[in-house]
Amino acid sequence: MVRIDGSLGEGGGQVLRTSLALSLVTGKPFTIQNIRAGRKKPGLLRQHLTSVKAAEAVGAAEVSGAELGSRELTFRPSALAAGNYHFAVGTAGSATLVLQTVLPALLLAEGPSTLMLEGGTHNPMAPPFDFLQRAYLPLVRRMGPSVEATLERAGFFPAGGGRFRVDVRPAPLKPLHLLERGRVVRRDLKAVIAMIPFDVAQRELGTAGAALKWRPDELRTEELKRPLGPGNVLVAEVESEHVTEVFTGFGERGKRAEAVAGQVAEEVKRYLDADVPVGEHLCDQLLLLMALAKGGVFRTLPLDGHAETQLQTIAQFLDVKVEVREVSREVREVEVRA
């Protein structure tokens, strides 16, 4: 029985999701205590419960402590089952986080799966669908399995109602080498709006475009047709020869469009200046995939708290060695070996 301390790192929901994902893949049961100990409302919230329920279904698991507000959970998977799944997340919570919980296991399952996910597709504090589709899944495909994601409808907080489909054809995970990003082949800055004044998009594009010095033809506004609720997201995509990275900023009440754009531009600039292939969000996910592949190496920015927590959790389930080397002040090389 693997024992996890939920107060690890920033004490958020990531420890729980990574543990669920690894438990499904390895078949090792685990107990997690102090769930989300560091947060204002500690214990399991509804979005976490949805991830637990999804993992429970995929792993035919025996679960105790899966209740609202619970600070302790025990999870014992019995058999990994590929197939058709439908997961709906309440409170417009992130459906992509639910996918990240069950996808690693389904990549390695006996047969193909189809997942229908409903809820939020573009949530702050979670990878948006664009990141999934453009940055994460292409790398997964490069490692072996075939995965396709199709957005049927975007869902923003608070209305939710987003919907996307993911088709998975499993294959063994091969180690990945990603030391160079190569030449930048395409840059795209997209301001998505739904029931939000058009000028918000214009201001976001203007601010970020100027800060990044991107050409006008690289900036565009996308207004969602027949939206379920209001929403605004600014998505910057940097497509290079060997990798694509996606950066996002969310418009919120009380947050100026210029501030949203400024933050996104800052993140993109840091990535471009460091000349690394992997940004910080992709890093967390690659660590998990490479640990499962038992090999690989990539270059990224200095590891943040999220990545450290991810490494500690992985070490609880998998017997792999991870070495982080400092290449320069802004560049780290991460190598995973069996």
Place this chain on the structure above:
Amino acid sequence: MAKSRARKTVVLGMLGTTLDNGQGPHRWARWRPTVALCQQEDLLVHRLELLHPPNATSLAATLVGDIRQVSPETEVRGRVLDIRNPWDLEETYGALLDYVRGYAFNPEAEDYLVHITTGTHIAQICMFLLVESRLIPGKLVQVSPDPRDRAGAGTHTLIDLDLSQYDTLAARFRQEQREGLAFLKSGIDTRNAAFNRLIERIEQVAVQSRAPLLITGPTGAGKSQLARRIYALKKSRRGVAGPFVDLNCATLRGDGAMSALFGHVKGAFTGALSDRPGLLRQANGGVLFLDEIGELGADEQAMLLRALEDKRFLPVGADREVESDFQLIAGTNRDLQVEVERGRFREDLLARINLWTFRLPALRERPEDIPPNLLFELDQSSEAVGTRVTMNKEAQERFLDFATSTEARWAGNFRDLNAAVLRMATLAVGGRITRDVVDEELERLREQWRPSGAKAAVVAGDLVAEVLGENLASELDRFDRVQLADVLSVCRASRSLSDAGRVLFAQSRAQKKSVNDADRLKKYLARFGLTWADVSGRGA
């Protein structure tokens, strides 16, 4: 695959025709309480019973769809509630009551929350009343928007109307109750469990009820004291506004009784020179304590019953009834049930007044309470005699040894204890009650509680010693001594030997067995070496 089986959370709520309103896509930019309730990250509503007026069906349908979107875990059941005027308390409460009565609550498996953010104030009040009266076995829930993000879900608060669930309030209630109990016991730290339970119950009833109370118990057990305390407690908790009026019914006699209780009008009878309100009217809005209620006459009982049932009665000589609303506390040391059987007390009146009957135990029945009461009486006596009265340990032990023994009958209960302590306090030099003072008091108490027959026997026994002398008397067998004692007492009370003979041999005389009583007595006395002159006590 064992799934965790958590209880289900069910919300009953009114659709807010204003707050929940909105059909276009811009509705999501507004905070809608019913939707927000289903968007709480830390509250999962398994089922929502959405009550709505008949004309809000389309709005209800929108809400059902929206809630399905933000909370796929929630089942929404729309229910039409036909309230024409939701600002009308009677109609709204009636409709909700009908709904609740017909609802299949299953508290074993489901937790109920009543959503009060929406609906008119009247609807909210009705919901509150239904929860407070436990007709809905649940808690209240209220949502409030996030002031910085009006489109967000905001937060929710659960309100449990069971106030004992709140630690600080519960602590305050306990404190208040303890104070109430200590108050009823005059601050005496009584230890008798049965007595303490009785006082607890009286406290509950006294604070909450306006119904008559009947206090029974032997004389001196503290009925009158307790009635005063109950009144004072009610007054301090604002349970009563009027005065405390008390009367011992044993002091009522004849024509004056009716008038004292119910008043009279001027000229009702000879001597009725002016109107008299009577005690019942004086007690209006307050408490009337009728001690020894078993002593009330038949007419007074009938009138009192009417006054209790209708809060109206007829003063003597009046042709119009007057009103008075008071709480009755009745006291009695008699068994009123027996009085009813003997036809001396009205059965219907007893039924009226013994809704709450409290029997105060005799002091003898709770010996463990004598020490705290002794301390209390010492304090009281200190005030009465004007100096601090103390009792050293030895004296206290000596007194308590006796006071808690079976020998101590405490026939007059607290009246006896109070008198004993007051006597000791008065005789205590410098306020210190010594062992000698205690011993003297114990003699007095023994004397006081001696059964009257035994008292005579002892007096007679002393007569034997007086006449024969201690030495000779002590040589007598008890058998002879008792007989002699009685003979001597008759002799003392008689004018002559013949008189005494006639009394002593009355039966023989009646049956004409013996006529010479005087001679028979003379011979009997001679056996002890006594003559009439020795025993007559008159020196003749």
